[in-house]
Every structure is written in structure tokens, then in C-alpha cells.
Amino acid sequence: MTSDILDKISFDSHGLVPAIAQQHDTGEVLMMAWMNADAVLETLETGQVCYWSRSRQSLWRKGETSGHVQQLVDFRIDCDGDTLLLLVEQTGVACHTGRHNCFFTSIRDGKAEIISDVEISPEAMYGQKTPGP
Amino acid sequence: MTSDILDKISFDSHGLVPAIAQQHDTGEVLMMAWMNADAVLETLETGQVCYWSRSRQSLWRKGETSGHVQQLVDFRIDCDGDTLLLLVEQTGVACHTGRHNCFFTSIRDGKAEIISDVEISPEAMYGQKTPGP
Numbered sequence: 001m002t003s004d005i006l007d008k009i010s011f012d013s014h015g016l017v018p019a020i021a022q023q024h025d026t027g028e029v030l031m032m033a034w035m036n037a038d039a040v041l042e043t044l045e046t047g048q049v050c051y052w053s054r055s056r057q058s059l060w061r062k063g064e065t066s067g068h069v070q071q072l073v074d075f076r077i078d079c080d081g082d083t084l085l086l087l088v089e090q091t092g093v094a095c096h097t098g099r100h101n102c103f104f105t106s107i108r109d110g111k112a113e114i115i116s117d118v119e120i121s122p123e124a125m126y127g128q129k130t131p132g133p
Numbered sequence: 134m135t136s137d138i139l140d141k142i143s144f145d146s147h148g149l150v151p152a153i154a155q156q157h158d159t160g161e162v163l164m165m166a167w168m169n170a171d172a173v174l175e176t177l178e179t180g181q182v183c184y185w186s187r188s189r190q191s192l193w194r195k196g197e198t199s200g201h202v203q204q205l206v207d208f209r210i211d212c213d214g215d216t217l218l219l220l221v222e223q224t225g226v227a228c229h230t231g232r233h234n235c236f237f238t239s240i241r242d243g244k245a246e247i248i249s250d251v252e253i254s255p256e257a258m259y260g261q262k263t264p265g266p
Contacts (some may be wrong), residue, residue, distance in 0.1 A: 004244075005240055005245065006203075007242070008238065008245055009194070017183075018151055018165065018216075020153055020162060020165065022160075022162055026160065027155075027159065027160020027161070027162075028160070029153060029162065029218055031211065031216075032151065032153065032211065032216040050178065052261055062240055074239055074241075075239065075240040076236040076237075076238060076239050076240075076248075077238045077239075078164070078165065078235040078236050078238075079228050079230050079232075079235040079237070079249075081237075083151075083164075083165040083235070083236075085162055085167070085220070085236040086210075087255070088175075096212065097212050099212075101214075102211040102212040102213075102216070103209040103210070103211050103218040104209075104212070104214075105136055105141065105209060105210040106207055106208065106209050106210075107177065107208040107210070108207075110138070110177075112137070112138065112210070114176065115209075130253055
């Protein structure tokens with residue numbers, strides 16, 4: 001099954017594919033991150049979402065530090081295979097800022113506006129260290 | 134306002150940023166495409182979503198050929214500025230295959246499964262020519 005599924009995904013020149021995480025029952029778009037082939041396989045095999053961190057250049061098991069894991073509910077591939085949509089059950093919050101999702105800046109009347117509040121302080125999630133995405 | 138907003142977006146080395154389109158009222162994730170600075174500005178100015186086509190290397194006014202336009206409802210930027218979320222009102226269908234959204238392939242029990250039907254034939258949308266994304 002492994003190679004069949006990887007064959008359906010068009011990884012970019014860096015071996016990566018963007019993956020959108022969406023809360024399966026509310027439809028909330030939580031975040032977008034990247035996967036390489038290993039992250040795809042681990043996610044499908046374990047049912048726990050694992051990305052590839054471009055900044056750390058390593059597998060990023062979402063929630064490993066914070067406990068805010070994403071349980072895979074459905075794994076979808078788009079029409080030309082170059083984007084993934086992951087339906088997930090999000091524990092806690094998805095964003096490293098402590099907000100429920102990462103898309104909390106809206107452009108309204110030509111200005112950037114913060115439209116959602118921090119639910120859990122980054123310090124409470126990570127201790128003194130606040131890792132980026 | 135223009136430069137302020139562009140300053141909040143981290144375009145990649147090709148001058149592009151991924152943009153997720155979501156139907157504003159149902160939460161359906163419709164598609165993911167790319168924008169350059171001109172596409173961002175045109176979208177904000179006109180309220181009609183305009184992407185950058187990487188295959189055609191030109192602005193891609195969504196729905197220009199098919200009539201299946203996306204009216205912008207809200208424009209959001211993620212926590213690190215490298216992904217956009219566009220809440221839209223989709224006319225017709227978003228996918229060039231004639232399906233309502235592009236994420237119609239699901240991996241279930243280790244196999245790829247088509248989970249939604251074609252609503253409008255590509256021939257009806259585009260005539261004899263079927264442009265890719």
C-alpha cells in the first residue's frame with residue numbers, strides 16, 4: 001500500500017507537500033504545515049499526525065511537547081496530488097501562540113485585526129521555550 | 134494599506150504564498166492554490182479571488198473561463214505569515230474536474246477511494262479545453 005499512496009502525492013523539489021489540518025466535526029481550519037514521505041507514512045500508520053519541520057529539518061510529531069496532538073480522522077489528497085487535507089481531532093489548541101487555530105489575523109477595512117484570543121499561554125504549553133512552527 | 138499588508142505575508146523564494154479557499158458558511162475546504170503579491174492585492178481590491186498559476190506563470194482570475202468565481206468574504210493570515218486562508222462564497226464548483234472541492238480522494242484502509250461525484254462536466258465548464266489548476 002505504501003508505494004501506491006506515495007505515488008499519488010506530488011512532492012515538491014524539496015520532497016515536501018503542504019498539509020492542511022481541519023477539525024473534522026466543526027470544519028475549523030486549524031493550520032497548514034508540511035509533510036515529507038516519512039511524515040505521510042508515519043501519520044497513516046500511527047493515526048497521529050506527524051509533519052516535517054522545515055525550520056528544524058526533522059520530523060515534527062505534533063503535540064509531542066505540548067500534548068496537543070492531532071488524531072487523524074481522514075486523509076485526503078487533492079485533484080493534482082500536490083496538497084493534502086487532514087481531518088483531525090485536535091486535542092487542546094493547534095497554534096503555538098496558544099490560540100485554537102493559526103489563522104487569527106484578518107484583513108478588514110485594509111487593516112490587520114486579531115480575531116481570536118489566546119486560550120492557553122505558550123509558557124503553560126512549552127515551559128520557558130516557545131518553539132515556532 | 135498596501136505595503137502594510139504585504140509586509141505581514143512571508144512570500145517564499147519564488148515570491149508565492151499558499152492560499153486555502155474555504156466556503157465561508159459550510160466550512161468546506163475547497164482548494165489550495167498560490168498567490169503572489171499582485172494576486173493578493175487584486176483579491177483585496179476587487180473582492181474576487183485571484184491566484185497565481187504556477188503552470189501558466191500568470192495571474193489566474195478564478196472562474197474567468199468557467200464563471201465559477203470566488204467572492205472574498207474574509208482574508209486571513211496565519212501566525213507566521215506564510216499561509217493564507219480565504220473565506221469565500223463559491224459560485225458553482227471549485228475543482229477543474231467538476232467536483233465541488235478538490236479533496237475528493239481519501240485514503241481508507243490503505244487504499245485511495247473517490248468520495249465525491251462530478252457535479253458539472255469539465256466540457257460543460259470549459260468547452261473542449263480542460264485547463265489544469
